[in-house]
Amino acid sequence: MASEKNVSKIIKELGYKPKEHACIVVNYAPDDSLGSKLSHFFTLEYYIMQLCEEEIVFLPLRTIFFAGMFPKKEIALRIPYDTLRPVKITEVSKLNYEVTFTTDTGTVRLSVQQKKWSEFRTAGTVATGYSFLNVGALVALTESWKSINWHRKNLDNTFSLLQNLPQYQAS
Numbered sequence: 001m002a003s004e005k006n007v008s009k010i011i012k013e014l015g016y017k018p019k020e021h022a023c024i025v026v027n028y029a030p031d032d033s034l035g036s037k038l039s040h041f042f043t044l045e046y047y048i049m050q051l052c053e054e055e056i057v058f059l060p061l062r063t064i065f066f067a068g069m070f071p072k073k074e075i076a077l078r079i080p081y082d083t084l085r086p087v088k089i090t091e092v093s094k095l096n097y098e099v100t101f102t103t104d105t106g107t108v109r110l111s112v113q114q115k116k117w118s119e120f121r122t123a124g125t126v127a128t129g130y131s132f133l134n135v136g137a138l139v140a141l142t143e144s145w146k147s148i149n150w151h152r153k154n155l156d157n158t159f160s161l162l163q164n165l166p167q168y169q170a171s
Contacts, residue, residue, distance in 0.1 A: 002109070003148075004021075004150035004154070008020075008023070008050075010059070011050050011057060014057075014073045016052040016053075016057050016064075016076075017052050018050050018057075019053065021053060021153065022051035022157060022158045023048060023079040023158070024113075024151050024158050025047070025049075026047050026049045026110040026111065027043075027046045027047060027110065027111050028045065028109065029092075029098050029133045031109075034152065035150045037104070041135075045060065046060075046061045047059060047060055047061065047077075048061060049110070049158075051158060051161050051162070054080060054081060055078045055079055056129075057076050057082060058076065059075065060075065063161070079101060079103060081165065081167075083103045083104045083105075084088065084102070084165065084167045085102040085107075085167055086100070086102045086168075086169040087100070087101055087163075087165055088102075089160055089162060091114075092111075094114070096113055096114060097112040098110065099112055112155070113151070115149075115152040118151055127148075127151035129148045
């Protein structure tokens with residue numbers, strides 16, 4: 001998987017100005033319906049969420065995998081800060097946060113895996129380039145492996161930046 005440095009390079013090549021250490025792995029949050037929860041369970045659609053100078057940019061991870069690290073700008077989803085209304089961060093379980101963006105045109109709810117267990121979950125394996133099966137439990141517990149997990153390292157800073165937006169709504 002892409003390192004944080006490569007993600008930043010791709011975002012810059014697409015014409016955006018990424019903020020440092022403001023990049024995490026997200027996916028859509030299901031609503032309360034059973035169909036939505038089942039769809040979410042069987043779908044492995046993850047996105048890189050990068051906070052930039054003027055907007056939040058989302059890139060599908062599969063684009064980076066299959067485009068050979070050369071995604072097109074049309075593939076990126078962008079939410080300009082000036083279109084945001086309330087931004088809300090809520091801890092929905094001991095494993096995930098939910099980030100809700102309300103814009104001029106609708107609402108986007110995202111699920112964000114907490115950093116504590118991210119080495120054993122998709123966010124951490126995506127952010128390190130290793131799957132749990134490739135490294136084993138003992139390696140995943142080492143500090144050196146945690147140090148390359150940019151999702152873990154960036155989560156607090158990214159949430160802090162979101163909370164400092166004028167549109168932030170405390171929950």
